[in-house]
Amino acid sequence: MDSIIMGVGSIGLALVLTLIGVPVAVALGLIGLGGLYLVGGTILLTSAAETLAYNALNQYSFAVIPTFILMGILANRAQITGDLYEAFYRIMSRVRGSLYLVTVLSSAGFAAISGSTIVSAAVFTKLSLPQMSRFGYDKGIGAGCIAAAGTFASLIPPSIMMVIYALLTGESIGRLFVAGVVPGGLTAIAYLIFILILVRVRPSVAPRVDRVFSAREKLQSLGRIGPFLILSVIVIGGIYSGLMFPSAAGAVGAAGALGIAIWRRVGSPKEIRDALEETAVSSGTIFLVLIGGLLFARFLVYSGFISDLVDVIGESGIAPWQVLVAVILFNLVLGMFIDTVSITVVTVPFLHPIMVELGYDPIWFGILLIKLIEISAISPPIGLNLFAVIASARSVVTSGELFRGVIPFLCVEFVLLALIVMFPTISLWLPNLVYGQ
Template sequence: MDPLTLGLLALGAALLGTMIGVPVAISLGLTGLVGLWGVGGFTLVTTTLETLPHDALSDYSFVVIPMFILMGVLASHAKVTNDIYEACYRFMAHVKGSLYMVTVISSAGFATISGSTIVSSAVFTRLALPEMIRFGYNPGLSAGCIAAAGTFATLIPPSIMMVIYALLTGESIGRLLIAGAIPGFLTAAVYLAALWGLVRMRPQLSSPLEKRFTWPERRQSLTKVGPFVILSVVVIGGIYTGLIFPSSAGAVGAIGALALAVWRGVAQPGKIQSCLNDTASTAAALFLVLLGGLLFSRYLVFSGFIFDAVDFITDSGIAPWQVLMLIIIGNLILGMFIDTVSITVVTVPFIHPIIVGLGYDPIWFGILLIKLVEISAITPPVGLNLFAVMAASDGKVETGDLFRGVLPFLLLELLVLLALLTFPDLSLWLPRLVLGS
C-alpha cells in the first residue's frame, strides 16, 4: 500500500481503539509500534523504544506539566477558589443573575493558576451549584455554566493542553501561553454579556432576590484574595515580561502555591503528600499519553504519510481555507465521542505539518485547536467537563438538564471560534507585542 493509505488506516485503528475504550496511550503506542515494525522491521522498533522515551521525556521542557498540575492542586487545597468566589460574589451580588456571572469570573481567575478544566469544573460544582439551586437558579443552566466556565483553563495560561500541543509540535510554549490570554478572557467576556441578557429575557432562570454588600465588606473579601493575585501576577507576568522562562514558571508557581498553603495552615505533611501523589499520578498518565502520541507520530514520519499528505493536499487544488474548515468540522465531530487529550494527541502529529505546509501560522492554529478542545470538553455525550460536573453534583442535576443547560454556551463558543478565525490578531497581537515577530 502507499504511505497515504497506510497512514489513514493507522489513524483509523488508533481512533477506533480509543472509541471502544482502549486507553489512548496504549491505542496510539501499539498502533505506532505495529506501523514501525511494518516499515522497518524489528530493528526499527527496538531502536525506537531504546531512544525515543528517554530522549523525549528527559527534555527539560516537560517539567512544566507536573509543576503546573502541582500548582493547581495546592491552590485548590488551600481553598483559593472559595475566597475568589466570595470576593466576586460580594461585588456582583446586586446584579441580576449574579451567581452565573460570579461563577464565570471566578473560573477565569482560578484558570490563571490551574491548567486543568476537570479540576475547575469539579471544584466549582461543589462550591457554586448548591448555592445556585438554593437561591432558585435553573439547575441545568447552572450546571452548564459551571462546566463551560471550567474550560477557561485550556486557554487562559497556564494551560496544560497548550504545553502538550507545544511539546508535540516543537512550537514555543511561551508564545502559545501568551497567545491564549486574549481569546481566553474574550470568551469569559462573551459569557458574561450573554448571561446578562439571558436572565433579563428569561427572569425565571435566576433568583428574584439579590443581595447587596457594603464597601467595607467588599474590601474585606479582597484581602483574602491578595496572595492569589500576587501568585498569578508573578507566574503570568513573569512569562509575559520574559523574567521567568515558561519551563521555570510552573516551579515558581508551585512554590508560591505551597507558600500559600503554609500561610493558611493547611500544609500538614499528610495533605502535602496527598497533593504530591495526585500530581504524580496525573502527570504520569499524561506522559504515557504523550509517549504513545510520539510513537504514533514517529510512525507517520517514517512511513512517509506526512509528506504524502502535504503533497496530496497541495496538488489537489483544494483551497487552504477549505482544508482548515474540514479540520475544524472533523475535530468538532470527534469531540462528541472522544476525550480532549485523545483528540489532541491523535490528530496533532499529522495536522500540524499540513497546516504549516499550507502557510498558516502554527501559533494561531494552536489557539484554534485549543478552542476546539475547549468545545469538545462540553460537547455531549462525552464532554469530560460534563462528566466532572455530574460526578461532583451528587445527583442534584439530571443528565438531560445538564445537556440542555450547556447548549447556550456551546453556541457562544462557536461564536468566539468564528471571531478567532476571522481576526487572527486576537491570538497573535499579544505574542508579537511581548516577544516580537
C-alpha cells in the same frame, strides 16, 4: 498511495480502539510500534522503543506539566479559589444572575493559576451549584455555565493543553501562552455579555437575590484574595516579563501555593502527600499518552504519510480554507466521543505539518485547536467537563438538565470560533507585539 492508505488506516484504528475503551496511550503506542516495524523492521522498532521515551521526556520543558498541576491542586486546597469566588459574589450580589457572573469571573481567575479544565469544573460545581440551587437558579443553566467556564483553563495561560501542543510540535510554550490571553479574555467577556442578556430575556433562570453586603464585608473579602494576586503576579508576570521560563514559573508558583497552604494551616503533611500523589498520577497519565503519541507520530513520519498527504492535497486543487473547514468539522465530531487529550495527541502530529505547509501560522492553529478542545470538553454526550460536573454535583442536577443547559454556551463558543478563524489577529497580535514577527 500505500503510505496514505497505511496512515489513514492507522489513524482510524487508533480512533476505534479509543472509542471501545482501550487506553489511548496503549492504543497509540502499540500502533506506532507495529507501524515502525512494518516500515523499518526490527532495527527501527528497537531503536524507537529504546530511545524515544527517554529522549522525548528528558527535556526541561516537560517539567511545566507537573508543576502547574501541583500549583492548581495546592491553590485549591489552600482555599484560594473559594476566597476568589466569595470576593466576586459579595461585590456582585445585587446584580441579577450574579452567581452565573461570579462563576465565570472566578473560573477565569482560577485558570490563571491552574491549567486543568476538569479540576476547574469540579471545584466550581462544589462551590457554585449548591448556592444556585439554594437561590432558585435554573440548575441546567447553572451546571452548563460551570462546565463551560471550566474550559477557560485550556485557553487562559498557564494551560496544560498548550504545553502538550507545544511539546508535540516544537512550538514555543511562551508564545502560545501569550497568544491565549486575548482569545481567553474575549471568551470570558462574551460569556458575561451572554449571561446579562439571558437573565434579562428569561428572568426566571436567575431570581434576584436580595442579600446585601456592607462595604466593610466587601473589603474584607477583597483582602483575602491577596494570595491569588501573589500567585498570578509570580506566574503570569514572571512569564510575560521574560524573567522566568514557563517551567520555572510553574515551579515557583507551586512553591508559592505550598507556602500559602502552610501559612493558612491547611498544608499538613498528609494534605501535601495527597497533593503530590494526585500530581504524580495526573502527570504520569499525561506523559504515557505523550509517549504513545510520539511513537505514533514517528511512524507517520517514517512511513511518508505526512509528506505524501501534503503532496496529494497540493495536487488535488483543494483550497487551504477547505482543508481548514474539514479539520474543524473533523475535530468537532471527534470531540463528541473522545476526550480532549486523546484528540490532541492523535491528530496534532499529522495536522500540524499539513496546516503549516498550507501556509497557516502554527501559533494561530494551536489556539484554534485549543478552542476546538474547549468546545469538545462541553459537547454531549461525553465532554470531559460534563462528566466532571455530573460527578461533583452528586445528583443535584441530571445529565439531561446539564446537556440542555450547556447548549446556549456552546452557541457562544461557535461564534467565538468563527471570530478566531476570520480574524487571526485576535490570536497573533499580542505574541507578535511581545516577541516580534
